Each structure stands twice: as structure tokens, then as C-alpha cells.
Amino acid sequence: GAVVSQHPSRVICKSGTSVKIECRSLDFQATTMFWYRQFPKKSLMLMATSNEGSKATYEQGVEKDKFLINHASLTLSTLTVTSAHPEDSSFYICSARGYLAGPYNEQFFGPGTRLTVL
Amino acid sequence: KQEVTQIPAALSVPEGENLVLNCSFTDSAIYNLQWFRQDPGKGLTSLLLIQSSQREQTSGRLNASLDKSSGRSTLYIAASQPGDSATYLCAVIVNTDKLIFGTGTRLQVFP
Numbered sequence: 709g710a711v712v713s714q715h716p717s718r719v720i721c722k723s724g725t726s727v728k729i730e731c732r733s734l735d736f737q738a739t740t741m742f743w744y745r746q747f748p749k750k751s752l753m754l755m756a757t758s759n760e761g762s763k764a765t766y767e768q769g770v771e772k773d774k775f776l777i778n779h780a781s782l783t784l785s786t787l788t789v790t791s792a793h794p795e796d797s798s799f800y801i802c803s804a805r806g807y808l809a810g811p812y813n814e815q816f817f818g819p820g821t822r823l824t825v826l
Numbered sequence: 827k828q829e830v831t832q833i834p835a836a837l838s839v840p841e842g843e844n845l846v847l848n849c850s851f852t853d854s855a856i857y858n859l860q861w862f863r864q865d866p867g868k869g870l871t872s873l874l875l876i877q878s879s880q881r882e883q884t885s886g887r888l889n890a891s892l893d894k895s896s897g898r899s900t901l902y903i904a905a906s907q908p909g910d911s912a913t914y915l916c917a918v919i920v921n922t923d924k925l926i927f928g929t930g931t932r933l934q935v936f937p
Contacts, residue, residue: 751927801869819869
């Protein structure tokens, strides 16, 4: 149980285009989803927290107009990187937490999405 | 500001050795501490979660300890195997929501 998927796993796009990444909780209802970014050989940095049906809360330094987050249902959150540039190239990982996902407010992580902007 | 540091940054050992990975955090006001494994280009696999009131957790060949007062946690891996090769991340959980990750330890176990 407590499986989180991401789609796509890998995307290459041209500079200036927008890219949407989906995060789904497959076997539980995710009341809260989190989006992280990971640079090569670096640790994960929290970008934003989203609760179902409300606006995302962004971490300091993260541009909310650049990284649009939507959490429209209890099983789906999306991250849209708008007008992507090469510096947006990174590994994006989502996690999800729900009432039945596990004790201790545990977050369950997706497999990640590798974004490369040319 | 909470900062999480892991030592060593990289470790290469022969198969069969017992290992200790270290994690330290600057603010002892944490809810839980969690250890993860990450294979290259992949997501995270949760290994062990220790509640702030607990001292340790065990799963198979893995044992994690927590000393909140000193801001330290260790992950002990017994009888290491090549399949244990990965990056190990510790993360402290603050405010019931946020996970603050450490810098990671890249482990290589060679046959």
C-alpha cells in the first residue's frame, strides 16, 4: 500500500515551453502533497506544500508564478513549470500524505521526474 | 534554521562490513526522523522512521538510533551487501509537515 506515481518519468523540452508533471496517490487519499527539487548530487529541497482544494504554500525563494501547483483532487497534484529555461533542469519528486497512508504523518514518495530543458 | 548534515559524504567498503552512517541536526525540536535510500536517478525508499519519543528502530539488517538532545542519529547496516549500494538520506520532520533533508551519504559496497 501507499504507492505514489509520477508521470512522466523523464521529459525533454525546448526553452520557453511549459511542462506539466503529475503526481498521483494510487491506493490512498492524499490530503497533502509536497513537491521537491533535487539538483545533481545534492539533497532534496522542498518547493511547496499543497492541500487538496486550496492554494499551495511555497517555500521562500520559490517563484509561484514559475512553478504552478494544482491539487484538485485527493489523488492528483500537478506541477507545471512555465516558460522553462535550462536552469529549471532538475529532478522533481513529489510525496503524498493522507489519513490512511501510514502513521506518524509519514510521507510517501513518487519515483521522480527528470526534466531537461534545452 | 534547521540544518541537517551527514557524514561521511561518500563511503566505499568491501562486502560483509558493518557500517555506521551519521546524521546530525542543529535544532532538537523535531517530530520524527526518517532514513531513506535513493538509487541513482530514482525516487526515495523509506527505510526507517523514528518518532521523537523513541530511541531506535530496527528493520532487518538496519538499525537507526536517535539522540534528540545531542542532535544526532545513526544508521547501522550489518553485513553489508553490494545491493546496499545507494545514497542514504536522513530527514528530520518539523511542524508535522516539513521534511528537511540531509546532504546524503553515497555508499558503495564492492564484492
